Amino acid sequence: MAKDNKTIIELKNIYKDYSTDTVTTNVLKGISIQVKKGEFIAIIGPSGSGKSTLMNIIGLLDTPTKGTYILNGTNTINLTEDELSFLRNREIGFVFQSFNLLRRATTLDNVILPAIYAGVSNAKRMSRAKEILTKLGLQDRLNNQPSQLSGGQQQRVAIARALMNNPELILADEPTGNLDTKSGEDVMNILKKLNDEGKTIVLITHEHSIANQAKRIIKLIDGKIV
Amino acid sequence: MEFKELIKLSLQALVANKLRSFLTTLGIIIGVFSIIVLVSLGSGLQSYITSQIQGFGSNLIFVIPGRVGGARTPGGVVTNKLFIQDADNIKNKLRNLASVAPVISQASTVKYKSIENKGTSILGTSSNYTKAVQNATVEKGIFFSSSQEQSGARVAVIGKTVKENLFGEKEAIGQRFFIGNNIYTVIGILKKRGAVFGIDQDNTAVIPISVARRQFGVTNVNAIYISANTESQIPFIEKQVKELLLRRLTEDDFTIQTAESGLEIVTNVTNILSLALGGIAAISLLVGGIGVANIMLVSVTERTREIGLRKALGAKRSDILKQFLLEAIAISLVGGMIGIILGLGTSILVSLLFVSVVTPWSVILAFVFSVAIGVIFGMAPAIRASKLSPIEALRYE
Numbered sequence: 001m002a003k004d005n006k007t008i009i010e011l012k013n014i015y016k017d018y019s020t021d022t023v024t025t026n027v028l029k030g031i032s033i034q035v036k037k038g039e040f041i042a043i044i045g046p047s048g049s050g051k052s053t054l055m056n057i058i059g060l061l062d063t064p065t066k067g068t069y070i071l072n073g074t075n076t077i078n079l080t081e082d083e084l085s086f087l088r089n090r091e092i093g094f095v096f097q098s099f100n101l102l103r104r105a106t107t108l109d110n111v112i113l114p115a116i117y118a119g120v121s122n123a124k125r126m127s128r129a130k131e132i133l134t135k136l137g138l139q140d141r142l143n144n145q146p147s148q149l150s151g152g153q154q155q156r157v158a159i160a161r162a163l164m165n166n167p168e169l170i171l172a173d174e175p176t177g178n179l180d181t182k183s184g185e186d187v188m189n190i191l192k193k194l195n196d197e198g199k200t201i202v203l204i205t206h207e208h209s210i211a212n213q214a215k216r217i218i219k220l221i222d223g224k225i226v
Numbered sequence: 227m228e229f230k231e232l233i234k235l236s237l238q239a240l241v242a243n244k245l246r247s248f249l250t251t252l253g254i255i256i257g258v259f260s261i262i263v264l265v266s267l268g269s270g271l272q273s274y275i276t277s278q279i280q281g282f283g284s285n286l287i288f289v290i291p292g293r294v295g296g297a298r299t300p301g302g303v304v305t306n307k308l309f310i311q312d313a314d315n316i317k318n319k320l321r322n323l324a325s326v327a328p329v330i331s332q333a334s335t336v337k338y339k340s341i342e343n344k345g346t347s348i349l350g351t352s353s354n355y356t357k358a359v360q361n362a363t364v365e366k367g368i369f370f371s372s373s374q375e376q377s378g379a380r381v382a383v384i385g386k387t388v389k390e391n392l393f394g395e396k397e398a399i400g401q402r403f404f405i406g407n408n409i410y411t412v413i414g415i416l417k418k419r420g421a422v423f424g425i426d427q428d429n430t431a432v433i434p435i436s437v438a439r440r441q442f443g444v445t446n447v448n449a450i451y452i453s454a455n456t457e458s459q460i461p462f463i464e465k466q467v468k469e470l471l472l473r474r475l476t477e478d479d480f481t482i483q484t485a486e487s488g489l490e491i492v493t494n495v496t497n498i499l500s501l502a503l504g505g506i507a508a509i510s511l512l513v514g515g516i517g518v519a520n521i522m523l524v525s526v527t528e529r530t531r532e533i534g535l536r537k538a539l540g541a542k543r544s545d546i547l548k549q550f551l552l553e554a555i556a557i558s559l560v561g562g563m564i565g566i567i568l569g570l571g572t573s574i575l576v577s578l579l580f581v582s583v584v585t586p587w588s589v590i591l592a593f594v595f596s597v598a599i600g601v602i603f604g605m606a607p608a609i610r611a612s613k614l615s616p617i618e619a620l621r622y623e
Contacts, residue, residue, distance in 0.1 A: 056617050059538070061538060061616050061617040061620070062617050081542075081543060082542045082543060082544075085537060085540050085541060085542045085543075086540065086542075088538060088539070088540050089539065089540020090540075094538055094539070096620075100531070100535045100538075100620070102532060102535070104238065104242050105238075113536070113539050114539045114540055116228075116231055117536075117539060117540035117541050117542070117545060118540060119228070122230075161539070165540075
């Protein structure tokens with residue numbers, strides 16, 4: 001996939017407030033970020049800096065209090081919950097810190113999940129899932145449940161799942177946080193390779209050693225980019 | 227999300243918590259089971275009683291003393307004001323009757339040599355009793371004639387129980403035996419009639435009414451059987467008999483029963499019974515449904531993270547709703563199926579020993595009910611699941 005200069009993420013002046021009965025907390029205070037297709041960026045910040053909230057907004061799991069977010073040409077403000085689901089399904093591949101695999105489902109069943117919600121036929125999604133899993137070196141683990149896999153293998157299954165619907169954007173939230181050094185390196189290498197193949201990677205981390213592997217670093221402190 | 231996938235998911239969920247699923251389905255199993263069994267029992271009772279009444283004959287009217295459901299003397303005793311003359315009156319004044327048979331009945335002990343048979347129902351009646359009462363037929367020998375009736379011959383036609391208890395395998399016809407203190411000769415044996423409500427219809431001896439009057443010292447009768455030539459004459463005859471009796475008696479002194487009026491009462495009673503039984507069963511199904519709702523709420527809470535993940539990966543509200551709704555339906559449907567199988571088996575077993583008629587509608591009702599329970603009681607938990615915000619759900623520990 002050739003890199004072009006199309007903007008995939010455009011955040012303009014994003015604010016996010018959380019209110020309880022008595023206190024309003026301003027978590028994000030006017031964030032503007034532009035990410036071009038094919039970029040590999042890391043968002044880094046200490047805990048409480050608002051990076052998780054930012055990640056949720058980029059991932060369309062949460063909506064900003066104020067501001068504009070255009071994802072791959074679509075203005076996401078004022079979309080319904082189901083429309084957001086649709087966009088997440090097609091445009092974003094999620095990789096979570098705690099893998100978030102269905103523990104009773106096999107590797108294959110976990111990986112095909114996004115394709116089920118996209119309405120891809122069983123034969124097609126099965127062959128695609130096997131293809132991706134083979135590429136990630138999991139061809140011998142197709143029918144294992146997560147509990148039978150190592151942490152590194154589980155995260156690779158999660159990455160395979162993120163790739164299932166061939167989204168432009170991979171959103172990885174502390175993807176190495178629950179892994180040992182070796183497995184963490186493997187995961188980072190996979191992400192770099194995916195970026196080389198043209199995927200846009202947005203990585204959230206609090207570790208400088210991880211963030212430094214990205215091509216661009218956005219530093220977040222106290223809800224602002226510094 | 228396609229249906230096949232939903233089915234797979236719901237079955238996986240059931241299998242994942244086998245004991246829990248089983249206990250939840252048990253509530254539905256018991257509910258559906260009891261609906262089928264109790265309704266079958268109700269229907270069986272109804273058809274049994276109906277066939278018993280029809281056994282008396284559909285062109286039969288019988289008059290009994292006292293008013294059913296009417297005023298009673300203190301203590302509930304009915305003063306019997308019905309006499310043999312009333313029967314004669316009906317016979318003489320009304321045309322187009324096939325036959326009229328007054329009946330005096332008394333319980334008495336019968337004795338042959340040293341063998342006694344207690345509680346035998348002695349029926350004193352006229353020679354056309356077998357014509358008036360359809361299910362009384364002589365199997366062996368003869369019934370007494372009108373000349374025997376008039377001459378007061380001490381002859382008896384006995385039921386199967388009396389025959390077996392007194393004479394065993396021996397030839398009974400021509401034998402002499404005691405009813406009370408008088409000697410009678412057996413001239414015929416009635417065909418077996420079986421028991422009605424636990425009362426043995428074959429522990430009986432039928433004797434001429436003239437003899438019975440003398441033996442028991444009574445002049446009033448316990449029933450008058452009137453049979454019409456055709457069923458269509460019944461309402462007309464019923465009216466005439468009533469008018470005739472009212473010349474001498476009041477409304478409270480007698481009741482005219484036809485097979486139809488009897489059926490009506492029985493149908494009413496058994497319908498209420500069926501409804502009551504069905505109602506009790508429905509309550510148990512309701513309790514089962516609450517169990518389903520309960521377990522679905524637990525399931526939704528337990529799988530909050532899963533719901534969040536599914537939403538993050540692109541599940542729409544309706545996908546989550548369908549998933550949990552189908553799971554609830556699967557639980558109650560599996561329970562329903564097992565309940566239907568057990569209920570049908572039990573009903574069939576009961577029908578061999580007692581009365582029970584499996585009605586297709588009770589099976590259909592039970593099936594529809596169990597699906598409906600799944601939908602109704604699964605709906606609230608499923609809606610709750612579908613409304614979870616993905617971010618909250620993913621954060622849930």
